[in-house]
Amino acid sequence: MDAINVKDLVKEYRNFTLGSLNVTIPSGYIVGLIGENGAGKTTFIKCLLEIIKPTKGTIKLLGQDIKDAKEDIGVVLDDMFFPEILQVKDISAVMKGIYQKWDEELFFKYLKDFNLDPNKIIKTLSKGMHKKLEIATALAHHPKLLILDEPTEGLDPVVRSEVLDIFLNFIQDEEHSVLLSTHITSDLEHIADRIIFIADGKILMEKDRDELLDNYGILKVNVDEIDKIAKEDIIACLKHRYDYEILVSEKDKISKKYPNYIVDKITLEELMVLMIKGERQC
Amino acid sequence: MLGFIKKDLLTIKSNYKILIVYLIFVLVFTFQNNAFITFLPPYLSAMLLMSTFGYDEKNHWDAYAATFPKGRINVVRAKYLATILITFIVSLLVFIIALGLSYLGDDKFDMLETIVTLLATFGVTIIFISCMYPVFFKYGAEKSRLVILVVIVAMVGLFYGIIKLASLKALAGVVTFIGKHIILFMILAIVLITYISYIISKKVYLKREL
Numbered sequence: 001m002d003a004i005n006v007k008d009l010v011k012e013y014r015n016f017t018l019g020s021l022n023v024t025i026p027s028g029y030i031v032g033l034i035g036e037n038g039a040g041k042t043t044f045i046k047c048l049l050e051i052i053k054p055t056k057g058t059i060k061l062l063g064q065d066i067k068d069a070k071e072d073i074g075v076v077l078d079d080m081f082f083p084e085i086l087q088v089k090d091i092s093a094v095m096k097g098i099y100q101k102w103d104e105e106l107f108f109k110y111l112k113d114f115n116l117d118p119n120k121i122i123k124t125l126s127k128g129m130h131k132k133l134e135i136a137t138a139l140a141h142h143p144k145l146l147i148l149d150e151p152t153e154g155l156d157p158v159v160r161s162e163v164l165d166i167f168l169n170f171i172q173d174e175e176h177s178v179l180l181s182t183h184i185t186s187d188l189e190h191i192a193d194r195i196i197f198i199a200d201g202k203i204l205m206e207k208d209r210d211e212l213l214d215n216y217g218i219l220k221v222n223v224d225e226i227d228k229i230a231k232e233d234i235i236a237c238l239k240h241r242y243d244y245e246i247l248v249s250e251k252d253k254i255s256k257k258y259p260n261y262i263v264d265k266i267t268l269e270e271l272m273v274l275m276i277k278g279e280r281q282c
Numbered sequence: 283m284l285g286f287i288k289k290d291l292l293t294i295k296s297n298y299k300i301l302i303v304y305l306i307f308v309l310v311f312t313f314q315n316n317a318f319i320t321f322l323p324p325y326l327s328a329m330l331l332m333s334t335f336g337y338d339e340k341n342h343w344d345a346y347a348a349t350f351p352k353g354r355i356n357v358v359r360a361k362y363l364a365t366i367l368i369t370f371i372v373s374l375l376v377f378i379i380a381l382g383l384s385y386l387g388d389d390k391f392d393m394l395e396t397i398v399t400l401l402a403t404f405g406v407t408i409i410f411i412s413c414m415y416p417v418f419f420k421y422g423a424e425k426s427r428l429v430i431l432v433v434i435v436a437m438v439g440l441f442y443g444i445i446k447l448a449s450l451k452a453l454a455g456v457v458t459f460i461g462k463h464i465i466l467f468m469i470l471a472i473v474l475i476t477y478i479s480y481i482i483s484k485k486v487y488l489k490r491e492l
Contacts (some may be wrong), residue, residue, distance in 0.1 A: 049349045052491045070351040079348040082289070083337035085296040093292065097285025098350050121296070147349075 001178030009057030028174040033181035043159035074143030084123035096138035099141035111135035127154035148180040185268035217251035236278030284359030335423035345492040412479035419487040
């Protein structure tokens with residue numbers, strides 16, 4: 001069963017259009033959504049969760065219509081949460097009356113694990129603690145699908161690593177899946193199975209993480225030697241003061257073709273920058 | 283839906299500063315004029331509930347709640363139910379206090395007058411929120427602030443119009459008939475207006491982009 005199945009999704013605004021998007025995320029996957037600010041990641045997530053209505057297209061979550069799947073979905077949304085004047089423990093009192101499978105014991109266990117004081121008022125929490133509370137809330141009703149918008153933003157590296165481990169444990173059950181949007185692309189290099197790269201409302205690239213990181217690379221060439229690189233080998237090209245950074249696919253083949261140049265491994269961040277800021281030709 | 287009602291009640295509870303001001307307000311005015319005890323508590327309780335829209339908006343609760351099972355519809359239902367419930371309970375408490383004082387020999391309270399005043403306050407309060415809630419659900423708390431004034435002015439105008447209409451000789455028969463069954467007509471009017479308001483709120487909120 002697919003965790004997420006999106007067909008021909010379009011959301012039109014006056015100055016921006018998302019889509020048409022077709023996305024299929026199988027159960028058991030962690031999928032990372034990357035792209036610059038305003039690319040459409042949050043719009044996509046909002047469509048998935050019925051926060052906004054798509055102009056057209058169909059969305060199935062866990063094989064069902066969205067409204068029927070909500071009991072099994074946990075969410076962390078950027079800047080959207082409970083009224084800040086409530087106490088941390090109030091969340092459990094409220095959620096008990098919303099989710100049939102709300103697990104109070106599990107919620108308070110997460111609070112303990114995250115060093116969150118149940119009696120604290122939400123607005124007094126630091127950004128990182130607030131994020132931890134959002135994550136605990138998303139997990140405490142035993143969801144099958146997590147949809148997370150910037151879930152690790154504001155967390156220190158130690159807690160971020162703990163949270164990523166929680167997500168990894170979560171998908172040990174093959175019925176479970178995670179879709180997470182983040183600017184911290186290094187997180188995705190550790191945990192994501194697949195990467196969806198959105199730019200200007202369209203999917204620019206959708207590939208398995210290993211394929212992406214193993215296959216793509218950066219070819220570095222001095223400014224005066226750029227003519228030696230065949231145009232068909234260039235996916236994107238970024239000019240610096242003394243050299244060019246060229247995004248290439250089939251890294252090993254390119255290394256053999258241009259033995260005098262170095263083809264470096266690529267990070268998701270470098271890939272994003274090259275795809276967005278780079279030119280098609282040098 | 284219980285969770286959504288709890289959220290609103292906990293929001294009010296957490297906002298203890300407003301609750302303290304509320305109590306001082308009620309006490310001060312009750313000592314000055316007994317009529318306030320029947321009017322202020324139910325009205326201010328509904329206002330407290332209405333203030334939760336502001337907290338919801340500040341933290342984008344609506345968008346978050348839309349991701350819950352039956353989230354949108356329950357947000358609307360809970361707001362109406364919580365407001366009606368709290369206003370009713372507070373009205374009932376006021377009635378019990380008035381009854382107690384009357385029983386203890388305090389002749390300041392005319393029971394029939396208290397009941398009619400309470401019912402009228404309850405009715406006006408519910409009609410007021412019935413006018414406001416569809417606007418809140420459509421535009422959010424921030425944008426709806428100005429509308430509160432418009433609704434108050436419109437309601438005063440409406441009541442003034444009704445009083446003027448009732449004084450017309452041609453309608454004397456109708457006025458007498460309604461007067462005989464005033465409580466029934468008040469209840470019918472409250473139920474009908476609340477129901478229409480709820481249906482409008484539901485319709486606009488289910489369509490709204492959050």
